[in-house]
Amino acid sequence: MYEKIESAGSLNMSKVKCDHCHLEFSDSVMIHDEEYRFCCNGCRGIFHLLKDEGLESFYSKMGDTTLAPPTQQFEASSNFDTPAFYERFVTFDKEGLSQVSLVIEGIHCAACVWLNEKALHKMDGVIEANINYTNNKARITWDANTLKLSAIIDMIRAIGYNAFPYDASFQEVRANKERKEYYLRMAVATFAAMNMMWIAVAQYAGYFTGITQDIKTILNIAEWFLATPVLFYSGWVFYRGAYYGLRNRAVTMDLLVVTGSSLAYLYSIYITVFEKGEAYFDSVAMIITFVLFGKFLEVLSRKNAADTLDVMSKHIPSEVSIIEGESIRDVNVNEVRVGDIIRIRSGERAAIDGEVIAGEGNFDESNLTGESEPIFKRPSDFIISGTTSIDALLHYRATKDFAHSTLSHLVNLLENALSHKPKIEQLANRLSQHFSSTILFLAIGTFWFWYFWPHSFDRSLMVGISVIIIACPCALALATPVATLVGLALGAKRGILFKSAAQIETMAKASMVVLDKTGTITQGRPEVVYVTIHETFNSDILYSLAKASKHPISRGVAEYLERTYETVVQMLLEDVHEIPARGVVARVNGKMIVGGNALLMRDNGIEIESVSDKSLFYYTVDGVLAATYELRDLPKEKAFESISTLKKFGLRVVMLTGDHERAAVHVANEVGIDEVHSHLNPEQKATFIEMAHTEGHVVVMAGDGVNDLLALARADIAIAMGNGSDIAIEVSDVVLLNDSLTSLAEAFAISRRTYGLIKQNLGISLVYNSITIPLAMMGYVIPLMAAISMSFSSLLVVGNSMRSRWMYK
Amino acid sequence: MDSWVVAMMLGASLFLGALALAAFLWGIKNGQFDDEKKMMSQVHFDDEKELNDLADQQKKREELKKKVYKPE
Numbered sequence: 001m002y003e004k005i006e007s008a009g010s011l012n013m014s015k016v017k018c019d020h021c022h023l024e025f026s027d028s029v030m031i032h033d034e035e036y037r038f039c040c041n042g043c044r045g046i047f048h049l050l051k052d053e054g055l056e057s058f059y060s061k062m063g064d065t066t067l068a069p070p071t072q073q074f075e076a077s078s079n080f081d082t083p084a085f086y087e088r089f090v091t092f093d094k095e096g097l098s099q100v101s102l103v104i105e106g107i108h109c110a111a112c113v114w115l116n117e118k119a120l121h122k123m124d125g126v127i128e129a130n131i132n133y134t135n136n137k138a139r140i141t142w143d144a145n146t147l148k149l150s151a152i153i154d155m156i157r158a159i160g161y162n163a164f165p166y167d168a169s170f171q172e173v174r175a176n177k178e179r180k181e182y183y184l185r186m187a188v189a190t191f192a193a194m195n196m197m198w199i200a201v202a203q204y205a206g207y208f209t210g211i212t213q214d215i216k217t218i219l220n221i222a223e224w225f226l227a228t229p230v231l232f233y234s235g236w237v238f239y240r241g242a243y244y245g246l247r248n249r250a251v252t253m254d255l256l257v258v259t260g261s262s263l264a265y266l267y268s269i270y271i272t273v274f275e276k277g278e279a280y281f282d283s284v285a286m287i288i289t290f291v292l293f294g295k296f297l298e299v300l301s302r303k304n305a306a307d308t309l310d311v312m313s314k315h316i317p318s319e320v321s322i323i324e325g326e327s328i329r330d331v332n333v334n335e336v337r338v339g340d341i342i343r344i345r346s347g348e349r350a351a352i353d354g355e356v357i358a359g360e361g362n363f364d365e366s367n368l369t370g371e372s373e374p375i376f377k378r379p380s381d382f383i384i385s386g387t388t389s390i391d392a393l394l395h396y397r398a399t400k401d402f403a404h405s406t407l408s409h410l411v412n413l414l415e416n417a418l419s420h421k422p423k424i425e426q427l428a429n430r431l432s433q434h435f436s437s438t439i440l441f442l443a444i445g446t447f448w449f450w451y452f453w454p455h456s457f458d459r460s461l462m463v464g465i466s467v468i469i470i471a472c473p474c475a476l477a478l479a480t481p482v483a484t485l486v487g488l489a490l491g492a493k494r495g496i497l498f499k500s501a502a503q504i505e506t507m508a509k510a511s512m513v514v515l516d517k518t519g520t521i522t523q524g525r526p527e528v529v530y531v532t533i534h535e536t537f538n539s540d541i542l543y544s545l546a547k548a549s550k551h552p553i554s555r556g557v558a559e560y561l562e563r564t565y566e567t568v569v570q571m572l573l574e575d576v577h578e579i580p581a582r583g584v585v586a587r588v589n590g591k592m593i594v595g596g597n598a599l600l601m602r603d604n605g606i607e608i609e610s611v612s613d614k615s616l617f618y619y620t621v622d623g624v625l626a627a628t629y630e631l632r633d634l635p636k637e638k639a640f641e642s643i644s645t646l647k648k649f650g651l652r653v654v655m656l657t658g659d660h661e662r663a664a665v666h667v668a669n670e671v672g673i674d675e676v677h678s679h680l681n682p683e684q685k686a687t688f689i690e691m692a693h694t695e696g697h698v699v700v701m702a703g704d705g706v707n708d709l710l711a712l713a714r715a716d717i718a719i720a721m722g723n724g725s726d727i728a729i730e731v732s733d734v735v736l737l738n739d740s741l742t743s744l745a746e747a748f749a750i751s752r753r754t755y756g757l758i759k760q761n762l763g764i765s766l767v768y769n770s771i772t773i774p775l776a777m778m779g780y781v782i783p784l785m786a787a788i789s790m791s792f793s794s795l796l797v798v799g800n801s802m803r804s805r806w807m808y809k
Numbered sequence: 810m811d812s813w814v815v816a817m818m819l820g821a822s823l824f825l826g827a828l829a830l831a832a833f834l835w836g837i838k839n840g841q842f843d844d845e846k847k848m849m850s851q852v853h854f855d856d857e858k859e860l861n862d863l864a865d866q867q868k869k870r871e872e873l874k875k876k877v878y879k880p881e
Contacts, residue, residue, distance in 0.1 A: 110853070183837050
């Protein structure tokens with residue numbers, strides 16, 4: 001949308017930039033304030049605030065970026081000062097200062113980070129505000145005696161951003177620590193390995209052209225000095241891995257790495273001390289460094305479960321207002337008992353199920369049902385927790401306590417499903433087990449064979465070790481991470497985000513793909529498909545009428561008018577009334593205009609006889625029917641082609657929907673899906689996935705709404721549409737940023753290709769080993785060759801992965 | 810060539826390299842590379858004013874510490 005505005009601006013000189021958000025609008029609609037222009041009061045407020053605080057250099061730092069104009073719909077910030085909130089989110093540091101972690105919404109650019117930090121630092125009592133630009137998370141340290149947390153939140157909101165707290169959970173802290181540890185270990189390993197290289201150059205030159213023993217010893221000691229931290233500090237992860245593997249009675253790749261490098265290290269010390277033969281210190285450092293990088297790539301692409309729970313907790317209100325006689329009291333959700341009277345205001349989310357006793361208004365239930373139309377609630381209707389009040393201020397009686405309400409029930413089911421997510425064993429893991437035990441066995445066999453042949457102990461040991469070193473698991477360890485990295489990059493370029501590398505392999509093995517209808521196959525909003533004009537009328541008036549409602553049907557009509565009549569403008573209507581679940585009534589030039597569904601027409605005394613399974617929008621002027629619009633939720637572009645591609649991959653394509661059967665079958669026929677299950681509630685969708693599992697399918701599920709959540713959590717691979725609900729995106733393994741089914745098909749293509757690449761890479765390293773290991777067993781391997789062959793096999797694997805990257809379009 | 814020259818040169822260069830490594834490790838531990846986007850872009854905003862702000866912030870912390878630990 002912004003692009004459109006900008007391009008129009010370059011043609012039309014009357015467009016001017018808002019001085020705060022830098023979006024361009026026509027000069028006539030702007031707010032004029034001395035020499036400044038603002039698109040809205042929100043922007044003006046922020047601009048003056050920044051000027052007063054001396055932070056106006058923000059605008060020069062911002063450069064060409066544009067901001068979203070501020071929205072003013074916030075929950076009261078006083079919620080943040082309650083003891084229950086403090087207990088949950090605020091921690092104290094050693095000096096007795098309070099700390100809270102916030103996620104800041106609306107950060108677009110480095111200047112935004114700067115502005116938030118500066119604005120907070122200027123507040124009395126804020127000691128430190130550190131915002132992470134990459135994930136928009138902030139850590140704020142402040143003195144609770146001087147300043148309330150609500151004041152901090154208010155400041156962030158005042159400058160045009162929003163903040164919500166999150167539990168900086170244990171997992172996340174641990175994940176960050178683990179990553180940092182890897183950086184440290186890799187820095188040490190890389191430093192040592194690189195320095196080792198130039199010492200090794202001298203060694204090899206000496207090997208071929210002659211070298212005195214004392215120089216050789218000096219070089220060996222230098223290498224010893226460098227190899228020690230690599231093996232024991234950087235390589236510590238492998239010792240740990242091997243130990244845990246052994247405790248679980250498994251021979252892991254770690255064990256092979258550890259035995260190979262430790263033996264080579266000990267042997268090299270022996271060589272150095274007794275001044276005979278060639279030392280292998282360089283191989284020790286190389287193995288550890290290479291394999292450590294491979295392992296790090298895996299850690300890097302592992303999905304962070306911690307983030308999912310953060311967003312979940314954002315969706316659960318921690319407090320509700322209950323009414324006791326005359327007074328209103330905020331209590332923790334867990335303290336609410338059945339029968340308590342709860343007040344809910346517009347914009348608030350219900351935390352507890354109940355029955356309305358006073359007041360009325362619209363609720364947004366799209367969260368739970370996927371139903372995009374607002375639902376009108378009046379006394380004796382039921383409120384479902386998790387839904388949001390759009391404009392309703394009402395009192396309702398709790399019929400369940402928090403733990404038994406729909407929302408927490410859903411959250412529990414979800415957490416359960418996430419922790420029991422099926423795991424498909426990765427090819428490389430399975431392979432490496434056999435590989436490791438075979439190599440260890442061969443090495444030991446070789447040693448005994450040589451020792452009894454008979455050869456000296458030295459010689460036999462060296463040959464045995466060379467078997468392990470030549471079978472360097474570098475190539476094997478790098479095979480999967482490098483290939484998946486290529487897959488991740490290919491996907492990212494096309495707007496397909498794989499959240500975890502391991503999922504690429506699982507996706508390639510999928511045999512069934514389950515699609516949600518609304519929002520996944522279809523566009524999720526109704527579009528006009530057929531128009532009948534009965535009387536001529538002024539389209540501007542209808543446009544204004546349609547614009548008066550936020551209902552999807554009205555919006556669909558308004559969009560249609562914008563498309564067909566390019567020049568439509570909004571007019572001023574009088575007495576605009578929106579009638580919930582009916583339509584809009586207004587008055588213009590003394591004429592009564594009515595736009596809405598058949599029920600509204602009947603209420604206004606106009607008989608409509610036609611029945612259609614599509615949504616109909618009638619428009620009457622002074623009681624005479626002027627036009628009828630038929631609207632339907634159309635399938636997305638190229639839906640048919642994409643689905644036939646999926647079928648070509650040999651996948652069983654199934655459509656699930658909560659919609660009624662007729663609409664479902666209609667869409668299914670249009671896009672070419674043969675298997676349709678309609679009328680399903682969220683739990684039934686999940687059960688369907690379970691059933692598919694028991695039939696032995698590996699299931700990929702694509703959906704967008706909260707109503708798909710459980711099913712998404714159960715599936716082997718969950719794919720969310722980029723404009724789906726936040727939780728759906730969090731729960732999913734793959735996100736399609738451009739929402740299209742084409743990228744769904746492409747995601748499959750990429751994962752299959754990547755899996756093929758993994759297999760190729762593993763194949764290369766195995767073939768390589770099957771050639772070099774016999775040579776090593778026969779004792780033909782000199783140190784130089786061992787080192788070269790090790791790097792060469794790794795290079796082959798990396799090179800093969802890169803080749804695939806260039807080949808793929 | 811006396812082999813001690815080789816040993817000395819090796820030792821000296823490894824020592825210098827180790828110093829650089831230690832500095833780098835210190836940087837990582839200190840969180841200077843935690844936020845790759847911020848690290849690259851925030852440099853543009855670095856000037857004298859920022860340093861002053863930082864000093865003010867430090868002062869604020871010191872003052873507060875005094876207040877919190879004020880002996881009765």
